[in-house]
Amino acid sequence: MKLLKPAAVLEEFERLGYGEHLALWIGVLEISCAVIYLIPRTAVLGAILVTAYLGGATATHVRIGDPFIGPVNVGVFVWIGLLLRDGRLRGLLPLSSGGAPDAHRAGPAIFGRQGHLQGAKDHFVALVRFWSAKRAPPL
Numbered sequence: 001m002k003l004l005k006p007a008a009v010l011e012e013f014e015r016l017g018y019g020e021h022l023a024l025w026i027g028v029l030e031i032s033c034a035v036i037y038l039i040p041r042t043a044v045l046g047a048i049l050v051t052a053y054l055g056g057a058t059a060t061h062v063r064i065g066d067p068f069i070g071p072v073n074v075g076v077f078v079w080i081g082l083l084l085r086d087g088r089l090r091g092l093l094p095l096s097s098g099g100a101p102d103a104h105r106a107g108p109a110i111f112g113r114q115g116h117l118q119g120a121k122d123h124f125v126a127l128v129r130f131w132s133a134k135r136a137p138p139l
Contacts, residue, residue: 047082051075
Protein backbone atom coordinates (compact mmCIF):
# COMPACT_ATOMS: atom_id res chain seq x y z
CA MET A 1 0.00 0.00 0.00
CA LYS A 2 2.81 2.41 0.78
CA LEU A 3 4.16 2.12 -2.76
CA LEU A 4 0.88 3.33 -4.28
CA LYS A 5 0.63 6.24 -1.80
CA PRO A 6 -3.16 6.24 -1.29
CA ALA A 7 -4.62 9.18 0.62
CA ALA A 8 -5.17 7.15 3.81
CA VAL A 9 -1.49 6.11 3.92
CA LEU A 10 -0.32 9.67 3.34
CA GLU A 11 -2.61 10.96 6.10
CA GLU A 12 -1.23 8.33 8.49
CA PHE A 13 2.34 9.27 7.57
CA GLU A 14 1.52 12.90 8.33
CA ARG A 15 -0.05 11.93 11.68
CA LEU A 16 3.02 9.85 12.56
CA GLY A 17 5.34 12.73 11.72
CA TYR A 18 6.85 11.35 8.51
CA GLY A 19 6.97 13.18 5.22
CA GLU A 20 5.10 11.98 2.17
CA HIS A 21 8.39 11.44 0.33
CA LEU A 22 9.34 8.63 2.77
CA ALA A 23 6.32 6.44 1.96
CA LEU A 24 7.94 4.90 -1.11
CA TRP A 25 11.26 4.19 0.65
CA ILE A 26 9.63 2.74 3.74
CA GLY A 27 7.46 0.55 1.52
CA VAL A 28 10.50 -0.70 -0.42
CA LEU A 29 12.30 -1.43 2.86
CA GLU A 30 9.28 -3.32 4.21
CA ILE A 31 8.93 -5.46 1.08
CA SER A 32 12.68 -6.14 0.96
CA CYS A 33 12.72 -7.38 4.55
CA ALA A 34 9.69 -9.60 3.90
CA VAL A 35 11.23 -11.13 0.76
CA ILE A 36 14.48 -11.89 2.58
CA TYR A 37 12.41 -13.52 5.35
CA LEU A 38 10.44 -15.65 2.87
CA ILE A 39 13.54 -17.14 1.21
CA PRO A 40 14.43 -20.22 3.30
CA ARG A 41 18.19 -19.73 2.95
CA THR A 42 18.02 -16.14 4.28
CA ALA A 43 15.06 -16.50 6.65
CA VAL A 44 17.03 -15.85 9.85
CA LEU A 45 18.54 -12.65 8.43
CA GLY A 46 15.06 -11.69 7.21
CA ALA A 47 13.60 -12.23 10.67
CA ILE A 48 16.28 -10.00 12.16
CA LEU A 49 15.59 -7.29 9.56
CA VAL A 50 11.81 -7.53 10.01
CA THR A 51 12.31 -7.28 13.77
CA ALA A 52 14.43 -4.15 13.32
CA TYR A 53 11.82 -2.65 10.97
CA LEU A 54 9.06 -3.40 13.48
CA GLY A 55 11.21 -1.90 16.24
CA GLY A 56 11.10 1.36 14.31
CA ALA A 57 7.33 1.06 13.95
CA THR A 58 7.00 0.39 17.67
CA ALA A 59 9.18 3.38 18.53
CA THR A 60 7.09 5.58 16.23
CA HIS A 61 3.86 4.57 17.95
CA VAL A 62 5.38 4.99 21.41
CA ARG A 63 6.69 8.44 20.46
CA ILE A 64 3.21 9.74 19.58
CA GLY A 65 1.39 7.88 22.35
CA ASP A 66 -0.41 5.31 20.17
CA PRO A 67 -0.92 1.68 21.18
CA PHE A 68 2.10 -0.27 19.98
CA ILE A 69 0.98 -3.87 20.47
CA GLY A 70 0.42 -4.39 16.72
CA PRO A 71 4.05 -4.25 15.59
CA VAL A 72 5.15 -6.21 18.66
CA ASN A 73 2.66 -9.00 17.88
CA VAL A 74 3.81 -9.16 14.26
CA GLY A 75 7.43 -9.48 15.42
CA VAL A 76 6.54 -12.32 17.78
CA PHE A 77 4.67 -14.14 14.99
CA VAL A 78 7.64 -13.69 12.63
CA TRP A 79 9.90 -15.52 15.08
CA ILE A 80 7.30 -18.18 15.91
CA GLY A 81 6.90 -18.79 12.18
CA LEU A 82 10.65 -19.10 11.75
CA LEU A 83 10.93 -21.51 14.67
CA LEU A 84 8.17 -23.67 13.19
CA ARG A 85 9.83 -23.58 9.76
CA ASP A 86 13.40 -24.40 10.70
CA GLY A 87 14.11 -27.40 12.89
CA ARG A 88 17.78 -26.50 13.29
CA LEU A 89 16.83 -23.17 14.84
CA ARG A 90 14.47 -24.97 17.23
CA GLY A 91 17.42 -27.14 18.22
CA LEU A 92 19.25 -24.06 19.51
CA LEU A 93 16.58 -23.40 22.13
CA PRO A 94 16.85 -25.51 25.28
CA LEU A 95 13.06 -25.79 25.64
CA SER A 96 12.80 -29.57 25.67
CA SER A 97 14.92 -32.60 26.40
CA GLY A 98 16.14 -32.43 22.78
CA GLY A 99 17.10 -28.78 23.39
CA ALA A 100 20.27 -27.11 22.31
CA PRO A 101 23.32 -28.99 21.12
CA ASP A 102 25.07 -30.41 24.16
CA ALA A 103 21.96 -29.48 26.15
CA HIS A 104 23.32 -31.18 29.26
CA ARG A 105 26.09 -28.56 29.29
CA ALA A 106 24.54 -25.52 27.57
CA GLY A 107 21.51 -25.07 29.83
CA PRO A 108 22.98 -25.27 33.34
CA ALA A 109 26.33 -23.86 32.18
CA ILE A 110 24.87 -20.40 31.87
CA PHE A 111 24.32 -20.17 35.61
CA GLY A 112 26.00 -23.33 36.85
CA ARG A 113 29.45 -24.67 37.54
CA GLN A 114 30.99 -23.76 34.17
CA GLY A 115 30.17 -20.07 34.51
CA HIS A 116 28.70 -17.48 32.20
CA LEU A 117 31.45 -17.49 29.58
CA GLN A 118 31.37 -21.22 28.93
CA GLY A 119 27.59 -21.18 28.40
CA ALA A 120 27.88 -18.20 26.06
CA LYS A 121 30.67 -19.97 24.17
CA ASP A 122 28.53 -23.09 23.76
CA HIS A 123 25.66 -21.05 22.34
CA PHE A 124 28.01 -19.14 20.03
CA VAL A 125 29.46 -22.40 18.70
CA ALA A 126 25.94 -23.71 18.11
CA LEU A 127 25.04 -20.56 16.16
CA VAL A 128 28.20 -20.81 14.04
CA ARG A 129 27.40 -24.44 13.24
CA PHE A 130 23.84 -23.43 12.32
CA TRP A 131 25.05 -20.70 9.94
CA SER A 132 27.77 -22.93 8.47
CA ALA A 133 25.22 -25.59 7.58
CA LYS A 134 23.23 -23.02 5.56
CA ARG A 135 26.12 -22.04 3.27
CA ALA A 136 26.03 -23.05 -0.37
CA PRO A 137 28.48 -25.75 -1.47
CA PRO A 138 31.53 -24.47 -3.40
CA LEU A 139 31.17 -24.38 -7.16
